[in-house]
Amino acid sequence: MTCERKRGLALLTGVFVAMVCYFLATVVLAQVSQDFGFTRSDLDSVKARYLAQASLNKGLHLLNQASGPDWERLYTEPNPPFREVTPEGWFELAIRPDIKDVTKIHLLATGQVGGHSQKIQMLVRKKPAVSGLEYAVLTDGPADHRTSTIYSKSEEQLDWSAVSSPPSQFVPGHTREAAPLPAGNTLQFVSPEGDINGKLFVVARLVNLNPTLPPTTDSPDVLWCYTPNEAVPPADRWQRLPQIDDETSRIRDLAIDQDANLYALRGNKDIFKLAVSSHEWTRLPIDAPALQGGSGSLSLTTNQEPYLFNIAADEDGAVFALTAYRAAPDTPLLTRPVAWKDDHWLALNPPTQVEFIKDPRTGKYSRRKIRGVKADTLRHLTVDRRTGQVFAEQAFPGNPAATIYRFTPQEIVPDSPVPLLKGVWNADPLPPPGMIYRSGSGWTREDDWIALAHNTVDQASNLLGVYHSSRFSDTIFQCDLTQKGWRHLHPIAGGSSTSDVSALGGGGKRIPGLTTQYLPITHD
Amino acid sequence: MISRRAFTLAEVLVFIAIVSIAVLGVFSIQALSLRYTQYNRSRHTAVTLLASTLSASQCQLERAFYADPSHPRTPSETEGFETAVISVYEPDLGPASNLRRVEAFVYWKDAGETQERSISAWTYVYRLR
Numbered sequence: 224m225t226c227e228r229k230r231g232l233a234l235l236t237g238v239f240v241a242m243v244c245y246f247l248a249t250v251v252l253a254q255v256s257q258d259f260g261f262t263r264s265d266l267d268s269v270k271a272r273y274l275a276q277a278s279l280n281k282g283l284h285l286l287n288q289a290s291g292p293d294w295e296r297l298y299t300e301p302n303p304p305f306r307e308v309t310p311e312g313w314f315e316l317a318i319r320p321d322i323k324d325v326t327k328i329h330l331l332a333t334g335q336v337g338g339h340s341q342k343i344q345m346l347v348r349k350k351p352a353v354s355g356l357e358y359a360v361l362t363d364g365p366a367d368h369r370t371s372t373i374y375s376k377s378e379e380q381l382d383w384s385a386v387s388s389p390p391s392q393f394v395p396g397h398t399r400e401a402a403p404l405p406a407g408n409t410l411q412f413v414s415p416e417g418d419i420n421g422k423l424f425v426v427a428r429l430v431n432l433n434p435t436l437p438p439t440t441d442s443p444d445v446l447w448c449y450t451p452n453e454a455v456p457p458a459d460r461w462q463r464l465p466q467i468d469d470e471t472s473r474i475r476d477l478a479i480d481q482d483a484n485l486y487a488l489r490g491n492k493d494i495f496k497l498a499v500s501s502h503e504w505t506r507l508p509i510d511a512p513a514l515q516g517g518s519g520s521l522s523l524t525t526n527q528e529p530y531l532f533n534i535a536a537d538e539d540g541a542v543f544a545l546t547a548y549r550a551a552p553d554t555p556l557l558t559r560p561v562a563w564k565d566d567h568w569l570a571l572n573p574p575t576q577v578e579f580i581k582d583p584r585t586g587k588y589s590r591r592k593i594r595g596v597k598a599d600t601l602r603h604l605t606v607d608r609r610t611g612q613v614f615a616e617q618a619f620p621g622n623p624a625a626t627i628y629r630f631t632p633q634e635i636v637p638d639s640p641v642p643l644l645k646g647v648w649n650a651d652p653l654p655p656p657g658m659i660y661r662s663g664s665g666w667t668r669e670d671d672w673i674a675l676a677h678n679t680v681d682q683a684s685n686l687l688g689v690y691h692s693s694r695f696s697d698t699i700f701q702c703d704l705t706q707k708g709w710r711h712l713h714p715i716a717g718g719s720s721t722s723d724v725s726a727l728g729g730g731g732k733r734i735p736g737l738t739t740q741y742l743p744i745t746h747d
Numbered sequence: 748m749i750s751r752r753a754f755t756l757a758e759v760l761v762f763i764a765i766v767s768i769a770v771l772g773v774f775s776i777q778a779l780s781l782r783y784t785q786y787n788r789s790r791h792t793a794v795t796l797l798a799s800t801l802s803a804s805q806c807q808l809e810r811a812f813y814a815d816p817s818h819p820r821t822p823s824e825t826e827g828f829e830t831a832v833i834s835v836y837e838p839d840l841g842p843a844s845n846l847r848r849v850e851a852f853v854y855w856k857d858a859g860e861t862q863e864r865s866i867s868a869w870t871y872v873y874r875l876r
Contacts, residue, residue, distance in 0.1 A: 233754070237765040244769035248776040255780045258787040265794045266866055273801055273870035277848075280873040284846040649806065 267337035274334030275343040282330055283345070353609075354378050355683030358386075358415040358423060358728035359699060361718050367432050371411045371725070373425065374715050377732070378683050383715040386423065387457035388412075389447040393429045396441030399466050407433030413444070414476050417730015418483040419608075419682055423449040424464075425728075426474045426487075443467075444474040446487065467495050467504045479730075481538035481608055491530035494542060494563070507542070510568040514546040514561055529559075535606040535613070539564075543571075543613050545604045558601040560615060560630070562644050570641045571630065574601075574648030576617065579624040579655075579672060586670050588624060590650070601628075603688075605729075607680040613646075614686060616655075618674050625674035626650050656700045656709035660692045663720065666711075675700070677724070682731020689724045697724040786857050789827075793853040793866050796823055800830045801851040801868055808834065808847060808872040820854060829854045834872075845874040 330345040355378040362371050374383040391410065392401040404410070413426040429442045446464040464485075472490035479485055485497040487504075494507040514529040529548035536542050541564040547556050560571040576593035603616040613630040632646040658669040675688035676697070686702040696719070699712045715722065754762075800823075820831045831852040840846055850869035857864065 233758070233762055237762050240766050241769035244773040248773055251776055251780040255783040255787070259783065262787050262790040262794060265791060266797075266868075269794055269798045269801075270868045272798075273868050276805070277869065277871035280846060280871040283873050284840075284844070284871075287845070 263337070264339065267339040268341060271334040271336040271339045271341040272343070274336060275332040275341050276334075278332040278334065279330050279343055279345045282332070352734050353419060353682040353731035354734050355681035355685045356417050356421055356730040356732055357681055357685070357687055357699075357701075357712075358417055358425075358730065359383065359689075359715060359724050360412045360415055360425075360726040361715050361722050362411070362725045363718050363722040369430075369432060370409060372717075373412055373415060373423070375423070376712075378681070378685065381713050383713065385717065386449060386451075387460065389425070389427050389445075389449075389461045389463075390458065392445070392463075393427075393442050394445050394466065396443065396469070396471055399469075401445075401463065404429070405436075407431060407436045412726065413474070414726055415728030416477045416479050416485075416679075417681070417728055418479045419481060419731050419733065420483065421451050421730060421732035422483070423451070423728070423730065424477055424479060424485055425449070426477060428473070441471050443469075443471045446474070446477075446485075464497065465502065465504065475532065476534045478534045478536040478542060478606075480536040480540045480542075482540065484536075484540060486534055486536055486542050488531055488534045488544070491532060492528075494531065494534060494544070507563055514544075514548070514559070514568065533602065533604045535604055536608070537606045537611045537613075538608050539611070541611070543604060543606055545601055545615070547600075556600060560601060560604060560613065562632075564635075564644070567642060569635060569644040570639070571613070571632075571644050571646065572648075574615075574617075574628045574630070574650065577626050577628075577650040578619050578622060579626060580622070581624060581671070588672060603675060603678045605678050605680050605686075607684050607686075608682060609684050614678065614680065616675055616678065623674060624672035625655050627655055627675075656688065656690070656702070656711075658690065659711050660690065660695045660698050661714050662695050677727045679727045679729040681729030685729070687727050687729060689727060691723070694721070696720055696722050699724060699727070782857075782859075789855055789857055789864075790866070792825055793828060793855055793864075796825060796828055796830060797851055797853045797866055797868055800832060800853065801849065801870060804832045804834065804849050804851060805870065805872050808849060808874060820852075823853075827855055847872050847874065 331342060332345070333340050333342045356375055357378075358373060358375050360371055360373055362369055364370050373386040373388065375386050376383045389410070389412075390401075391404045393404055393408070393410070394400065395402055408429055408431050410427045411430045413428055415423060415425045417423050425447055427445045427447055431437075443466060445466070448462045448464055450460050450462070452460060467487065467489060470489065472493075474487050474489050475491070476488040477485065478488075483499045485499075487495045487497070489495060492509055494509075495504045496507060497504050511528060514531070529546040531544050531546055533545040534542055535544075541562050543560060543562045545558055546561055547558045549556055559573060562569045562571060578591050578593055579588045580591055581588050601615045601617050603614075605614050606612070607614070611632055613632070614627060615630070616625050616627050618625040627650070629649045630646050631649070632644055634645050636643040636645050655672040655674060658671045658673045660667055673690050676691040678686060678688040680686050688700045688702075690698045690700065692698065696714055698714070700709050701712055702709045715724075818832050820829045822828070823830045831854070832849060833852075834847055834849045836844060836847055848869060849872050850867055852865055852867045854863055854865045856862070
């Protein structure tokens, strides 16, 4: 009996082992099959996303081809079948009720591949064609006679021409009444900014050139507006803007949105808005956690409060700013981009830091992603008012090749610790320009990338930057963001061989006719 | 009386055969799964590479920093993978059109295989002016 039982047990054991093996094999195969399904699903998802994008772009193309406001016939646009799958893509037109004129249209496209669908929205707008105007402030002359002159040129012109200067006046502290300049003083012009109508806004600052005279410390900066009207005598083209208040802190930066509202950064904590409608200054509230870029876990002390050092505005009245702060005393300075939009501060997601490294043997540059904080110092923030894209430069210690980032806003994430303006930072298409400068023997080019000293974007999407030279005149570079790469502009005639471009500004001038351009807003 | 007869040779052989078949089956499926896991991993990498290639080409064309983003097969930063981009105008629209069709390809070979694999995706890009 026992023998029969053992035999039966052995048989059962064998069958059990076999079943365990079968079970294991089934599990492994199921896992592999599932993985295979996932990767196939990934591919279908990618195809569906780009199919939706294709539909939108086809729709945009048809929209641009259409004459007149007959948008309805663009309602549906199927795409041709593609290889092994039969994708479907279409777009639909949606006019938002809150948009009063038909200059902005939302397009929605869905791409379907292999049971996967992806939706993409696009905002299409009709906008006026604008010729870009560039402004540069040139500081020149010996130390005791240094003068500051504003120059401008249009996109089509090669040479710069001087803009008449604001009247030689200053405002003694607390008087709000203009007075002639005191002896030994001059006006220095800071932060020129042009609006879409070609007007120029600039800060005039009293500077004492004579060290033997006591400095005038209680004179606030004065804001001036220049209207380029040929029919008006040059002296009357300048209009003094109202003083913000009685404070004498310096105005560090100006920004103008598409509606010609003016923003002024005074000191390092206050942003004021001069509404074009009311012509009155209002102060934007400051939100310290947001100005830390969402790093809400920091415990700030008074001397660690973030300060603002750069502002720019976009078409929709959003004000972008760079803030700087230290997480703790004796720790590296951190900078964060933030935005004031719809009466709230938003933190922008910071860029993935990219450094361009020059190979000393080949002279070529390679890009390297920085893991961890090596140099977290963004600077020179500016905004393309046409597209809402934000530009900022980052310098790395010991490396002359700074990196220029371009940020495309996509969506607001309200549920973050600090509301987040999420977008994509891109460092690929905009390496810094190459070093080139004008010496007595002509243009000299060196095989080095350079950091910019100032930058701005005009209304025609030209990015301008300045390379400071210690021996020769500064060089102004221009990058057409829609067509070309970097090129250097003609030097400003009238400046000496060592003249200094101390500020740049961008503006524009409307030209007749309408063009259509699009602004992608979300990608699912 | 208790029977003490041992297992016969046939019984032992049958037992060994059953267990061997089961174990060999598991091993072979394990080997197969490793191969497919490798394949899935490669395919996942390829999909990621495809999306980034298409995205980069789209970005270049929209901004037109480069005259033509078409490029033949070139090794990617990921070892063992090659990418290619074909950018063509739609024949019915002509070269003056702002609309361009861009198709990206990723090629790779799995370890121990001679057959090359590829995936592709396409989109239309609208050039900004």
